[in-house]
Amino acid sequence: xxxxxxxPVGRFTCEMSWAPGGGMKCEWSPDVPAPxxxxxAEANQYRAGRDAFLRExxxxxxxxxxxxxx
Numbered sequence: 001x002x003x004x005x006x007x008p009v010g011r012f013t014c015e016m017s018w019a020p021g022g023g024m025k026c027e028w029s030p031d032v033p034a035p036x037x038x039x040x041a042e043a044n045q046y047r048a049g050r051d052a053f054l055r056e057x058x059x060x061x062x063x064x065x066x067x068x069x070x
Contacts, residue, residue, distance in 0.1 A: 003057060007049035009033075010042040016053045020061075 002019040015027045038046065050067070058065040 001060070003053075003060060005049065005053040005056070007045070007052075009046045009049065010039065012042075014046060014049060016050065018053075018057050 002017060002022075004015065004017040006013060006015040008014075009028075012031075012033055013029045015029070017025045017027075033042075054065045054067065
């Protein structure tokens, strides 16, 4: 079972996917944002989309998912 989610982050689109044994993948379009280039609002959009997707993954696996931001 593969799970995917696509959501807007400012002018970008982020697509996350997860599959058992395949791990998490994250793809950006039209390109990957430069490090630390997202505005505060864009970073909040990213976190909201990411967190919603990870809640779905946690529900599907019947467990917890931990995110560590550095």
